[in-house]
Amino acid sequence: xxxxxxxxxxxxxxxxxxxxxxxxxxxxxxxxxxxxxxxxxxxxxxxxxxxxxxxxxxxxxxxxxxxxxxxxxxxxxxxxxxxxxxxxxxxxxxxxxxxxxxxxxxxxxxxxxxxxxxxxxxxxxxxxxxxxxxxxxxx
Amino acid sequence: xxxxxxxxxxxxxxxxxxxxxxxxxxxxxxxxxxxxxxxxxxxxxxxxxxxxxxxxxxxxxxxxxxxxxxxxxxxxxxxxxxxxxxxxxxxxxxxxxxxxxxxxxxxxxxxxxxxxxxxxxxxxxxxxxxxxxxxxxxxxxxxxxxxxxxxxxxxxxxxxxxxx
Numbered sequence: 001x002x003x004x005x006x007x008x009x010x011x012x013x014x015x016x017x018x019x020x021x022x023x024x025x026x027x028x029x030x031x032x033x034x035x036x037x038x039x040x041x042x043x044x045x046x047x048x049x050x051x052x053x054x055x056x057x058x059x060x061x062x063x064x065x066x067x068x069x070x071x072x073x074x075x076x077x078x079x080x081x082x083x084x085x086x087x088x089x090x091x092x093x094x095x096x097x098x099x100x101x102x103x104x105x106x107x108x109x110x111x112x113x114x115x116x117x118x119x120x121x122x123x124x125x126x127x128x129x130x131x132x133x134x135x136x137x138x139x
Numbered sequence: 140x141x142x143x144x145x146x147x148x149x150x151x152x153x154x155x156x157x158x159x160x161x162x163x164x165x166x167x168x169x170x171x172x173x174x175x176x177x178x179x180x181x182x183x184x185x186x187x188x189x190x191x192x193x194x195x196x197x198x199x200x201x202x203x204x205x206x207x208x209x210x211x212x213x214x215x216x217x218x219x220x221x222x223x224x225x226x227x228x229x230x231x232x233x234x235x236x237x238x239x240x241x242x243x244x245x246x247x248x249x250x251x252x253x254x255x256x257x258x259x260x261x262x263x264x265x266x267x268x269x270x271x272x273x274x275x276x277x278x279x280x281x282x283x284x285x286x287x288x289x290x291x292x293x294x295x296x297x298x299x300x301x302x303x
Contacts, residue, residue: 033143034152038232042160042197045236053167056197057160074198075152139144139153139229 007044008051011094012133013118019131021082021095032080035073040136043071048088065112068119071095081107083115085122094122094130150225157232159200162207167195168240169214184213215244 012021025033039057043050051058051069061068061083071082071093084095096118101107121129143149170180170191177191186194193199194206204220211218243251 030143030146030148031152034149035156037143038153038156038160039197041157041232041235042164047237050237053171054164056163056195139142139149139232 008046008091008093010040010044010133010136011092011130013094013096013122014129014131019133021098021133022135024098025136029075031075032078034139035075036071036080036082037136037139039071039073043093044137048086051086061108065108065116068096068112068115069093081111083111085119094119095133095136096122144225144229154225154228155200156197157228160197162202163195163197163199165240166191166210168237169216169242170195172241184210215246216242 012019014020017023025036043054043058046054052060057072059070059072061070068083068085071084073080079101080099081101082095082098084093086093096115097111099107099111118129144153170177173180173183175183177195178188181188181191194202207218207220
């Protein structure tokens with residue numbers, strides 16, 4: 001059995017164009033960047049139950065998006081979401097799609113199918129379709 | 140390499156997000172350590188459940204220092220609220236751990252320290268005095284049977300060594 005690492009690592013979906021989540025991150029305002037970095041830093045040392053309990057910052061999705069989870073944060077009055085999935089054995093969270101949530105279901109209708117497609121790609125070839133996202137933890 | 144922290148707006152937003160999240164995560168961790176739900180925890184610290192829910196919300200950020208003091212005193216844990224250089228903030232956030240989010244109460248720290256074996260490394264008189272005072276086993280010169288005095292070696296330097 002592989003020993004579980006102490007802290008979580010973050011990974012990003014990578015297309016041929018590169019790190020898609022970093023591309024999104026670099027386009028955000030400084031407060032949004034700071035908020036997502038702090039969310040990642042606080043989730044990093046938690047155990048799996050800690051992630052599940054922290055439903056303000058992370059939530060497992062259900063229904064058609066079951067298997068995915070989302071990082072959630074608010075800046076001003078804007079809600080932001082990063083869809084991804086946990087690998088509890090490796091203590092990894094892979095970020096797949098990020099954006100601003102405007103209406104209740106709008107975000108999931110727009111980005112859910114993309115997230116599922118990307119997850120399938122990462123599941124099929126982790127090295128090709130995902131890359132380390134340590135940059136999210138570095139202020 | 141240019142750090143995001145070089146940007147003033149980023150720094151300020153980081154500090155804000157960190158303080159809000161720090162309080163929310165600590166309160167949740169302290170509650171979980173007591174295996175209580177929000178209602179039970181609220182009864183313990185004298186706040187209704189909706190207040191606990193709000194305090195555990197990392198986006199809330201309007202908790203007063205007085206409330207924090209009251210909670211700290213009820214749980215008998217220490218509380219630090221202080222202005223520090225930004226590099227200190229980064230160091231603290233960088234070494235966050237699940238255990239540190241829920242500090243033990245004074246009595247628990249005391250109990251655990253008595254269960255642990257005595258340190259073998261020499262302890263300076265000043266440090267030992269503070270430790271003993273904290274652990275409540277200090278009488279000026281005497282020690283209880285459970286806490287024998289740590290051996291302190293004092294090396295005298297020969298006068299002629301100093302004088303060459």
